[in-house]
Amino acid sequence: MSDEYVKVLFELEKEDEDYPPVDYERLWARPLGEGLFEIDNIPFFVRELSAGDVVAAQLGEGEVVFSKLVRESGSSTLRVIVFDETRVEDVRRRIQEFGCATELNVSKMLGVDVPPQVDLHAVRAWLMEEQSAGALEFEDACIRHDGSP
Structure with missing residues (x-):
């Protein structure tokens, strides 16, 4: 900085x-x-x-x-914990493919910035699938847009 x-x-x-x-x-x-x-x-x-x-x-x-x-910027913030450290970069890359920015905290926690032009519903749907499969856990930290780009 x-x-x-x-x-x-x-x-x-x-x-x-x-x-x-x-x-x-x-x-x-x-x-x-x-x-x-x-x-x-x-x-x-x-x-x-x-x-x-x-x-x-x-x-x-x-x-x-x-x-x-x-x-408010219009962006939403999600938090993701990836249980298997070897999958962190794969999860991060997939989230970034949606158009989101990510930051890594410690070794398994991601902060996710979802800009207003990104489909929040699609990002959350993918995270829910991964969560249901036991790969990660996520939470909504700040939801600012309805999810449609």
Whole structure:
């Protein structure tokens, strides 16, 4: 990342005592001025946020801290855990073939950005087939479009 990017700190709410496994997530963002930042990577744990969203944040204790969502990008975010590490790149490649961007966290967790022009229903249908086969598990982290391209 160039010097023009900053990390925005998001405090996470625990869904249960073990998840998410961290209390905070820091996301790369591009400063837009006047305390606004455009998120530039796919969230792994932050809910209801997608790449390209614009957020307001402020400097607090030496970090840029999220305060509120200002504008949605229209993208949706999915999270995928691939059970067999040897299949991660195959799953990732297939998701990218739909037109989605992916980021790998740890060795088996993918963050998936589904842009508004991508058929969300098709992506989710394929993931559901793979989930039914026991190959992976996925969740909707932020759904922003109805699924039709």
